[in-house]
Amino acid sequence: MPELSVGQAINNALSLILKEYPNAFIAGEDIGIYGGAFGVTDGLLETFGEERIKDTPIAEDVIAGLAVGAAMTDSKPIVEMQFSDFIVNAMDPIVNQAAKLHFMYGGAVNVPIVVRGASGAGTGAAAQHSQSLESWFCHVPGLKVVTPSNPQNAYDLLLHSFVDPNPVIFMEHKLIYKIKDDVVLNNIPSNSELLGQAKILSEGNDITIVSYSNMVNAVKGAISSDELSEISAELIDLQTLSPLDMQTIITSVSKTKKLLVCQEAPANSSVGSTVISNVVQSDAFSSLSIAPKLVSGLHSPMPSAKHLETTVIPQKEDIMQAIKDMV
Amino acid sequence: MSVTKDTQLELHRMMMLIRLFEEALEEMFSRGLLHGTMHLSIGQEATAAGACLALDKKDLITSTHRGHGHCLGKGADPYKMFAELLGREDGYCRGRGGSMHIADLSNGNLGANGIVAGSLTISVGAALSFQLQKKENIVLCFFGDGAVNEGSFHEALNLASLWNLPVLFLCENNQYGMSMASEKAVAGESIASRGHSYGIESIQIDGNDVEAVYESVSTCKDEILSNNRPKFIEAVTYRYRGHSKSDRNLYRTSEEINFWKDEKDPIKRYIGKLLEQGITEVDLKEIDEEVKNTIRTSVKKALDSPLSPITNLEEDSYA
Ligand SMILES: Cc1ncc(C[n+]2csc(CCOP(=O)(O)OP(=O)(O)O)c2C)c(N)n1
Ligand SMILES: [Mg+2]
Numbered sequence: 001m002p003e004l005s006v007g008q009a010i011n012n013a014l015s016l017i018l019k020e021y022p023n024a025f026i027a028g029e030d031i032g033i034y035g036g037a038f039g040v041t042d043g044l045l046e047t048f049g050e051e052r053i054k055d056t057p058i059a060e061d062v063i064a065g066l067a068v069g070a071a072m073t074d075s076k077p078i079v080e081m082q083f084s085d086f087i088v089n090a091m092d093p094i095v096n097q098a099a100k101l102h103f104m105y106g107g108a109v110n111v112p113i114v115v116r117g118a119s120g121a122g123t124g125a126a127a128q129h130s131q132s133l134e135s136w137f138c139h140v141p142g143l144k145v146v147t148p149s150n151p152q153n154a155y156d157l158l159l160h161s162f163v164d165p166n167p168v169i170f171m172e173h174k175l176i177y178k179i180k181d182d183v184v185l186n187n188i189p190s191n192s193e194l195l196g197q198a199k200i201l202s203e204g205n206d207i208t209i210v211s212y213s214n215m216v217n218a219v220k221g222a223i224s225s226d227e228l229s230e231i232s233a234e235l236i237d238l239q240t241l242s243p244l245d246m247q248t249i250i251t252s253v254s255k256t257k258k259l260l261v262c263q264e265a266p267a268n269s270s271v272g273s274t275v276i277s278n279v280v281q282s283d284a285f286s287s288l289s290i291a292p293k294l295v296s297g298l299h300s301p302m303p304s305a306k307h308l309e310t311t312v313i314p315q316k317e318d319i320m321q322a323i324k325d326m327v
Numbered sequence: 328m329s330v331t332k333d334t335q336l337e338l339h340r341m342m343m344l345i346r347l348f349e350e351a352l353e354e355m356f357s358r359g360l361l362h363g364t365m366h367l368s369i370g371q372e373a374t375a376a377g378a379c380l381a382l383d384k385k386d387l388i389t390s391t392h393r394g395h396g397h398c399l400g401k402g403a404d405p406y407k408m409f410a411e412l413l414g415r416e417d418g419y420c421r422g423r424g425g426s427m428h429i430a431d432l433s434n435g436n437l438g439a440n441g442i443v444a445g446s447l448t449i450s451v452g453a454a455l456s457f458q459l460q461k462k463e464n465i466v467l468c469f470f471g472d473g474a475v476n477e478g479s480f481h482e483a484l485n486l487a488s489l490w491n492l493p494v495l496f497l498c499e500n501n502q503y504g505m506s507m508a509s510e511k512a513v514a515g516e517s518i519a520s521r522g523h524s525y526g527i528e529s530i531q532i533d534g535n536d537v538e539a540v541y542e543s544v545s546t547c548k549d550e551i552l553s554n555n556r557p558k559f560i561e562a563v564t565y566r567y568r569g570h571s572k573s574d575r576n577l578y579r580t581s582e583e584i585n586f587w588k589d590e591k592d593p594i595k596r597y598i599g600k601l602l603e604q605g606i607t608e609v610d611l612k613e614i615d616e617e618v619k620n621t622i623r624t625s626v627k628k629a630l631d632s633p634l635s636p637i638t639n640l641e642e643d644s645y646a
Contacts, residue, residue: 033578034506057476057512058443058504086442089477124363126425128441300640304425305414306362311637 001184006148007040007177009155010116012185014041014078017162018048020188021076024162027054027063028080037082038118038177064090067113068098071167077113078162083129084117084171098167099142110165114158119147120173120214120264121313127301130309132213132265137169138242138274144168144195145241149216151181153239156194164192173214173264198245200252204232206327207258210249210275212238215262215314222319231327241271246278253284258326259292262319267296295322330538334380335601336614338537341376342594343618345396348405351622352395352412352426356572360630361412365426366393370535370567373593374499375400377540378467378562381548387435387453387466389446392427393499393566394439397469402434405621409629422635423643437466443504444470444477447496451483454492454557465493465551467544473504475518484525487557495547496522496559499534501566506578522559534562535593538600565591 004012017024026041032055035042045053056063060081067077081087087094098111121130137145144166148154154172161168201216202223211219216237223233234252238244253259259279261272272294279285279292298312330338349367356365368375371393379388379400390397398408403419411418412426419429430438437453440446450468457464474480475498487494498518502509515521522529528550532543540562547558565587569576576584598611 029504030506032506034574035577037505037573055507055511057507058473059476059478061478089442089479124361124425126363126428126441127423128427128445298641300644301423303423303640304363304420304428305422305635307414307634308422308637308640309362312640 001182003180004151004183005178005180006151006154006172007038009151009183010040010158010172011042011044012183013155013158014044015047016188017078017159018044018052023074024076024078025052025054026078026080027056027066029056029058029082031055031080036080038174040177041080060086060089061093064093064115065097067115068093068101068111071111071113072101072109076162079113079115081115081117083125084119084133085128085131087115087117087133094143094167094169095140099140102166103142111167112165113167114161114170115167116170116172118174119171120175121302121309122175124304124306124309126304130302132263132297134169134171134241135265135270138271139269142166143242146170146195146239147213147241148172148239149176149213149237150179151183153199153237155183156186157239159186159188160192160194163189164195168195171213175214176217179217195240196243196245197239198248199237199239200248201235201237202233204234205256206232207260207323208234208236208249208252208256209260209262209323210236210238211262212241212271213264215264218314218316219262219319221316222323225320228320228323231323233323238271244275244278246282249275250279250282250284253279254287257287257289259288260295260322260326261292262295262314264297264313266299267294268299270296272296290326293322293326295319330541332606334541335606336610338376338380338541339597339601339611340614340618341380341400342372342537342597343615344405344621345372345375345399346594347618347622348399348408349395351626355626362414363425364571364573365412366571367568368393368396368566370587370592371499371501371564372396373537373597374534374540374562374564377537378497378544381541381544382435382467383464384435386464386548387437389437389450389453389466389468390439391446391469391471392439392441393471394429394469395426398429398431398436398439401431401436403429403431403436406625406628409625410632413629414635415629415632416635417629417632418635444474444479446470447474447483448479450494451487451492454487454494455490457493458490463552465495465548467495467497469497469499471504472498472500472502472509472513472518473507474498475521476512484522484527488525488527491555492557493551493555494557495544495551496527496557497544498559498561499564500561501564503566503570503579505570508578517561519559519561527557527559529559529561531561531563534564535591535596537593537597
């Protein structure tokens with residue numbers, strides 16, 4: 001079992017896909033000789049050639065649009081948005097085309113595309129290169145939204161996203177790329193059963209903590225700190241944000257009676273607020289012993305200076321405080 | 328048109344200021360003083376200096392992710408720029424913008440932009456204001472060769488032409504957009520020819536010849552104001568450093584980089600020309616010393632200045 005970083009795990013998954021699916025190709029900015037802005041596609045050009053590793057001009061609209069057209073015609077595109085912020089230049093092909101066509105054309109076509117993008121803050125890249133826009137896409141029926149948090153789930157979720165017959169937005173937090181762990185290099189699955197399944201990372205009885213993407217790693221840090229060693233927390237990594245696996249959350253909250261959600265994105269109209277809203281509307285409501293809480297990024301664009309950036313993004317200490325307040 | 332001696336010295340001074348400013352940044356970066364990445368324009372100084380010095384203070388510019396030179400050219404204070412990159416209260420954006428997002432409204436810089444082609448449509452709007460307000464000024468819109476393949480480039484040129492807006496589109500063609508050679512990314516005859524497609528008079532110039540840039544921008548400005556038509560300049564230049572701090576430069580050869588450094592460097596070339604025209608080494612040395620001193624004192628002052636206080640950032644997000 002090789003030890004891989006998240007970047008390498010995704011690279012392995014892409015490699016496997018390209019090997020097994022002759023109709024698969026990758027397109028994006030600087031994904032060829034440069035290896036991608038975060039090195040994720042490193043070496044793929046040498047192995048698979050320019051025909052399938054397609055360096056594009058800086059033109060996100062056509063990158064996403066070509067994926068839609070190619071997918072409707074039996075190709076299997078995976079496209080990269082160099083920073084997921086630039087996906088806003090590709091909103092029409094994703095939101096008005098990819099998400100709608102299957103339904104709008106009465107099921108006559110599928111649009112199985114994967115749009116990968118580097119999301120999140122923490123690198124001092126400032127307001128236009130640090131956003132967590134995942135909830136925008138959760139709001140659009142027809143799209144699936146996936147957010148890995150570690151090497152193994154990055155590998156598996158990408159394979160499952162690839163075989164899913166729907167358009168999938170796959171958001172990779174920049175700070176997880178270098179996280180390393182042993183990875184089982186599973187084969188390409190026959191269906192996308194992993195999408196829509198949350199994962200319980202640690203079982204506990206005192207509080208349910210729901211998180212996703214890199215914030216899962218901050219929560220892990222918080223609950224494994226000595227200060228909180230007495231507290232038994234159940235940590236759930238959502239993995240897929242749309243569709244949401246509410247059942248796993250509701251079952252857990254019914255047991256622990258407390259719900260804390262942690263995310264990097266701002267709170268308004270977000271994944272976390274949806275999770276809480278769903279729990280409050282569910283049978284688990286009556287088992288809640290205190291009001292659920294959402295720890296989120298501030299409602300502010302991301303500043304560039306380090307001390308201001310860490311003010312906007314929830315830190316391990318903020319999560320620890322929230323847990324202490326609740327338990 | 329001949330350039331006066333004073334202007335010549337000013338052009339040299341500005342190129343030196345931009346180069347030394349960015350070399351100082353590189354040094355600070357390697358000492359771990361800077362958070363984030365940055366895009367250096369070392370090698371491209373002639374375009375920024377020549378273009379900005381041909382403008383009046385009231386003319387506006389829009390800038391790019393590679394915008395330190397544009398900002399300095401338009402008269403920004405290097406101290407406040409260093410302070411910005413260091414997250415200090417005195418920085419142009421109080422530490423919120425950083426390298427990629429400096430705006431200096433007081434000197435007519437509407438701001439650097441982290442989105443490729445993000446400023447083209449903004450420049451069109453600013454030019455519309457000038458037209459509506461009957462002002463005798465232009466907007467100079469800087470963008471790279473990579474920007475010409477974004478949809479908004481085309482939307483901006485089309486509208487500027489249709490509405491006769493006072494914009495000077497200035498493409499800094501440094502021949503690469505990150506790793507992508509512009510010849511592999513731009514279909515058609517040339518970047519300048521894209522201006523023609525929209526009925527905009529367009530020229531290609533040597534972007535490493537500072538006087539050529541200065542004169543072209545001056546002439547274009549006059550024509551924009553007298554004919555009420557936008558204009559387009561493609562300035563050919565070259566970036567020596569990697570695209571940003573994480574670039575391994577695998578997409579080009581060191582021979583190519585060295586050719587531009589040795590044979591085409593805008594500062595070296597201009598010094599040669601000035602000496603031929605009777606400006607002395609002593610004149611230039613005096614300028615260089617003054618610039619070095621400015622950089623040294625600005626860096627020190629910025630490092631000694633207070634960090635931007637942690638205010639209510641949510642409130643700061645709205646006007
Ligand atoms: C919309 C958008 N897409 C991609 C990027 C990532 N990116 C930043 S600069 C750059 C290259 C830009 O090339 P060019 O316009 O030629 O400017 P240069 O860097 O050469 O000065 C890329 C791909 C971005 N910032 N914005
Ligand atoms: Mg370029």
